[in-house]
Amino acid sequence: MGVKVPRVRSGRWRCAGDCVELRCSVSQCAEGGGLWIWFLDPTDARWQALLAHPQACSFHHPAWMRLLQESYGYRPFVAAVPDGDGGVRAGLPIMEVHSVLTGRRWVALPFSDYCYPLAVDGAALEALTEGLVSQCTRRGAPCLEVRASLAHDGARAESTCLWHRIPLDDEASTWRRVARMHKGNTRQAERQGVSVVARTDLQAMHAFYHLHTITRRRHGVPVQPWDFFARLATLLATGYGFIALAMKDGQCVAAGVFLHWGETLIFKYAASDPERLELRPNNLIYAYALRWGCQNGYRYLDLGKTEVGQDGLCAFKRRWGAQEEPLIYSYVGGEQSRGMSAWLSKGMGMVIRHTPAWVCRASGALLYRHFG
The missing domain is CATH 3.40.630 (Aminopeptidase)
Incomplete structure (x- = not known):
C-alpha cells in the first residue's frame, strides 16, 4: 500500500x-x-x-x-x-x-x-x-x-465530563419542563429591571470579555486571548451566532456567547459580574436562549460540558430540562496529551487569583494554543 x-x-x-x-x-x-x-x-x-x-x-x-x-x-x-x-x-x-x-x-x-x-x-x-x-x-x-x-x-x-442538552419543542412545552426555581429566578431578574439584548458587534464582545476575564481569574484559570474573541465577533456578525448581554441600568452584568448551525444552538461561553449575582442575570440569559431557540426552529439548546464532580452545576443545568449523558473522547495511537499536571495547574490558579488581570490574560495568550 x-x-x-x-x-x-x-x-x-x-x-x-x-x-x-x-x-x-x-x-x-x-x-x-x-x-x-x-x-x-x-x-x-x-x-x-x-x-x-x-x-x-x-x-x-x-x-x-x-x-x-x-x-x-x-x-x-x-x-x-x-x-x-x-x-x-x-x-x-x-x-x-x-x-x-x-x-x-x-x-x-x-x-x-x-x-x-x-x-x-x-x-x-x-x-x-x-x-x-x-x-x-x-x-x-x-x-x-x-x-x-x-x-x-x-x-x-x-x-x-458530562454533556447537557435541552430538547426544544414549542416554547410552551419546553418552558413547562423548566424547574420552578429557575422560573422564579427569571421573574425576579425581570422585576429588578434586568433585560437581555442580543448583539454581534465588537463592543458587545468587549463587554463579554471584561466579565469573562473576571470570571476566569476568580476561578484561577487563564483566559483565552482577546484576538480569538475579536475574530469570533466578526464571525458572529455573519450570522453564525450572537452575544446575549444581560443589562441593568445601562451596565452589562452577565453575558453569554452563542453559536448556531444546523439543528443546534450552543451556549459556548458564559460570564457574569460576581457583585451583581443577586439580580439573577444568568437565569434570564438561559431563559432568553431557550425561547430564542424555540422561536427560531432549533431542536436543541446545548449547554456544553461539565466536569464530573461539579454536582451543583450539573443540577443547575438539569433543572432547565437538560438531558445528561457522559461525554466520551476517543484516542488512537501514541499517548494522549494530559494537559498540565495537577500541581502546575493548582500553582497557576493561585498565582492568577492573587495577581492583576493582565497575568490571567498573558498566561492564556502563552498557553492556550498548546492545550486545545
Whole structure:
C-alpha cells in the first residue's frame, strides 16, 4: 500500500490537486485493494454537502475551523470517505496541533466540546473509523483525539465530563419542563429591571470579555486571548451566532456567547459580574436562549460540558430540562496529551487569583494554543 502523494516530510502533509489520498489496509475494501481516505480542505464542496447531516453543528462548520486556524495556527483538514461517485459519504474535521509542550496531535476539534464524525450510514462510519485507526497507528503517526466515541478496538475511550442538552419543542412545552426555581429566578431578574439584548458587534464582545476575564481569574484559570474573541465577533456578525448581554441600568452584568448551525444552538461561553449575582442575570440569559431557540426552529439548546464532580452545576443545568449523558473522547495511537499536571495547574490558579488581570490574560495568550 502507501501514500499516493509526494512524500510527507517533517510531520506535514500537503495536497496533491484538490485532496490528499492515503491508502489504508482495511478489510472493508470492495475491490480488495484497500480503502481510500481523502484529506480535504474544509471549504471543499464535498464536505460542505455533508453538513446537511442532522448531527452537524457549529463545530463542523468550516468557519469554526478557520477561526481556530487564524487564532492558534493549527492546520485544518477533513478526513473523508469517498462515495465512489465524486462525493463523500463520511467525514471528520481535524486540526493538526504542533506544540513543544504537548507534541504533534490530530484533534477533532480543539476548543470544541464534542465533534462527531458525520456519516450517511453505519457502513460509512465504520469505514471512516477503520481508515483513521489504520492511519494513526502507523509508526511516526500523530496521536488522534476525537471528541466523540469511536467504536473500534484500536481506540481508547475516556470520559471525565458530562454533556447537557435541552430538547426544544414549542416554547410552551419546553418552558413547562423548566424547574420552578429557575422560573422564579427569571421573574425576579425581570422585576429588578434586568433585560437581555442580543448583539454581534465588537463592543458587545468587549463587554463579554471584561466579565469573562473576571470570571476566569476568580476561578484561577487563564483566559483565552482577546484576538480569538475579536475574530469570533466578526464571525458572529455573519450570522453564525450572537452575544446575549444581560443589562441593568445601562451596565452589562452577565453575558453569554452563542453559536448556531444546523439543528443546534450552543451556549459556548458564559460570564457574569460576581457583585451583581443577586439580580439573577444568568437565569434570564438561559431563559432568553431557550425561547430564542424555540422561536427560531432549533431542536436543541446545548449547554456544553461539565466536569464530573461539579454536582451543583450539573443540577443547575438539569433543572432547565437538560438531558445528561457522559461525554466520551476517543484516542488512537501514541499517548494522549494530559494537559498540565495537577500541581502546575493548582500553582497557576493561585498565582492568577492573587495577581492583576493582565497575568490571567498573558498566561492564556502563552498557553492556550498548546492545550486545545
